[in-house]
Amino acid sequence: MRIALIDYGAGNLHSAAKALMRALDETGQRGEVIMGADPEVIAKADRIVLPGDGAFRDCRENLAIVNGLEDALDHAVRSKGRPFLGICVGMQLLATRGLERGITAGLGWIPGDVVPLQPADPVLKVPHMGWNTLSMTSAHPVLEGIALGPQGLHAYFLHSFHLIPEGTGNLIATAGYGGPVSAIVGRDTVIGTQFHPEKSQVLGVKLLANFLKWAP
Amino acid sequence: MLKKRVIPCLDVKNGRVVKGINFVDLADVGDPVESAKAYDAAGADELCFLDITASHENRGTLLDVVRRTAENCFMPVTVGGGVREVEDVRALMLAGADKVSINTAAVRDRSIVGRAAEKFGAQAIVVAIDAKKVSGDGQSPRWEIFTHGGRNPTGIDAIAYAREVADLGAGEILLTSMDRDGTKAGFDLALTRAVSDAVTIPVVASGGVGTLDHLVEGIREGGASAVLAASIFHYGTFSIAEAKRHMAEAGLPMRLDGLEGIG
Numbered sequence: 232m233r234i235a236l237i238d239y240g241a242g243n244l245h246s247a248a249k250a251l252m253r254a255l256d257e258t259g260q261r262g263e264v265i266m267g268a269d270p271e272v273i274a275k276a277d278r279i280v281l282p283g284d285g286a287f288r289d290c291r292e293n294l295a296i297v298n299g300l301e302d303a304l305d306h307a308v309r310s311k312g313r314p315f316l317g318i319c320v321g322m323q324l325l326a327t328r329g330l331e332r333g334i335t336a337g338l339g340w341i342p343g344d345v346v347p348l349q350p351a352d353p354v355l356k357v358p359h360m361g362w363n364t365l366s367m368t369s370a371h372p373v374l375e376g377i378a379l380g381p382q383g384l385h386a387y388f389l390h391s392f393h394l395i396p397e398g399t400g401n402l403i404a405t406a407g408y409g410g411p412v413s414a415i416v417g418r419d420t421v422i423g424t425q426f427h428p429e430k431s432q433v434l435g436v437k438l439l440a441n442f443l444k445w446a447p
Numbered sequence: 448m449l450k451k452r453v454i455p456c457l458d459v460k461n462g463r464v465v466k467g468i469n470f471v472d473l474a475d476v477g478d479p480v481e482s483a484k485a486y487d488a489a490g491a492d493e494l495c496f497l498d499i500t501a502s503h504e505n506r507g508t509l510l511d512v513v514r515r516t517a518e519n520c521f522m523p524v525t526v527g528g529g530v531r532e533v534e535d536v537r538a539l540m541l542a543g544a545d546k547v548s549i550n551t552a553a554v555r556d557r558s559i560v561g562r563a564a565e566k567f568g569a570q571a572i573v574v575a576i577d578a579k580k581v582s583g584d585g586q587s588p589r590w591e592i593f594t595h596g597g598r599n600p601t602g603i604d605a606i607a608y609a610r611e612v613a614d615l616g617a618g619e620i621l622l623t624s625m626d627r628d629g630t631k632a633g634f635d636l637a638l639t640r641a642v643s644d645a646v647t648i649p650v651v652a653s654g655g656v657g658t659l660d661h662l663v664e665g666i667r668e669g670g671a672s673a674v675l676a677a678s679i680f681h682y683g684t685f686s687i688a689e690a691k692r693h694m695a696e697a698g699l700p701m702r703l704d705g706l707e708g709i710g
Contacts, residue, residue: 244541284571286567289565358570358619361492361649362449363450385704387522388449389570390568391568404603422599430523
């Protein structure tokens with residue numbers, strides 16, 4: 232299995248690469264993680280992972296300036312249906328628009344806006360930073376075998392904005408933080424996690440393994 | 448529900464851990480990556496690296512440590528010490544830091560906080576505040592920022608400064624009481640509470656932990672979102688698991704599912 236881990240200068244890829252290799256071991260499959268932004272590599276990949284740390288606008292600009300990258304992603308994911316995982320800002324970029332420091336157009340693969348977190352309880356601090364449990368909104372293969380709910384496993388969050396998808400169909404899981412926080416979104420062969428699976432120990436490796444096994 | 452965090456801190460000098468941690472299975476107690484892996488396996492919620500290397504020329508060594516740690520740990524890492532420019536933040540982020548802590552540079556020039564947050568997002572920018580009580584008994588409490596390990600007073604009010612850096616875009620405050628640091632007498636709870644109430648971003652309490660009850664107090668009375676400790680973990684006085692179970696038994700929301708690590 233060839234996993235393309237997109238390098239577009241928006242954060243470190245080492246932990247994600249390592250976690251994907253670890254997840255690959257769990258699936259018992261052989262494969263490799265290829266870091267880069269080469270359209271050729273993306274075209275031949277069996278799985279595509281888009282990480283992203285930082286501000287929405289900054290990541291969006293970084294993505295746009297790599298020649299041919301967006302076209303290659305669009306073709307591989309939307310035309311050919313390759314399974315795709317966006318992580319953190321890599322997930323937020325799936326939205327129609329980001330509202331962090333002005334309005335920035337996203338990839339528009341999952342209709343919705345990326346908006347500031349506003350917990351109903353003013354005592355709750357923003358950023359939403361740390362370990363939280365997940366509640367399922369719609370069943371999805373990437374959640375298979377993962378204990379959910381208040382007594383379930385934890386995922387690591389580090390963010391001040393989240394993606395609110397239009398309608399509820401594309402929302403897979405939420406975390407509770409003074410109201411629901413979008414934790415996982417998905418549509419067709421696209422999935423995105425607001426939390427960092429590569430930093431989420433047990434839950435993270437399991438989710439990544441599920442993503443690699445997923446055959447939509 | 449979001450859980451309270453327990454964060455062990457490693458002091459790193461020229462790429463080596465200064466106070467070696469007392470873990471039985473550790474092949475090399477001075478290797479920060481080995482220590483990080485041990486804490487990862489023990490279920491720490493995050494790890495903090497504090498670079499205390501005096502010279503800026505050895506920066507490459509720290510970046511290498513951060514890179515190797517990120518490759519070997521499935522937990523978030525904050526790196527601080529010696530960050531002077533936005534470029535230093537970028538280098539650490541690209542090496543694998545999840546958050547970067549800025550201390551003296553922000554005291555000298557607040558604008559670095561906003562510039563770094565704009566580039567990397569508020570969630571990645573931690574401002575470290577070293578504060579000391581300057582008011583006498585009977586006076587209303589006042590804490591000032593000190594730099595250079597608590598030696599240099601700045602005259603800056605710690606609470607006002609915390610508010611200011613939060614407004615500029617800091618995503619977290621790492622608050623160390625220089626009065627309590629190394630004393631094992633517990634956090635300066637009044638300071639922790641005052642800063643925590645003054646800002647809407649998370650505060651990490653640091654300085655003075657000697658018992659597990661101190662960790663509980665930092666959250667409950669200090670209002671902190673996380674507690675940082677060094678020596679009680681390094682010297683094996685308590686394990687991460689003991690700390691988290693104790694806090695859970697005291698009624699605090701803790702993550703207990705990572706305590707065995709993922710091997």
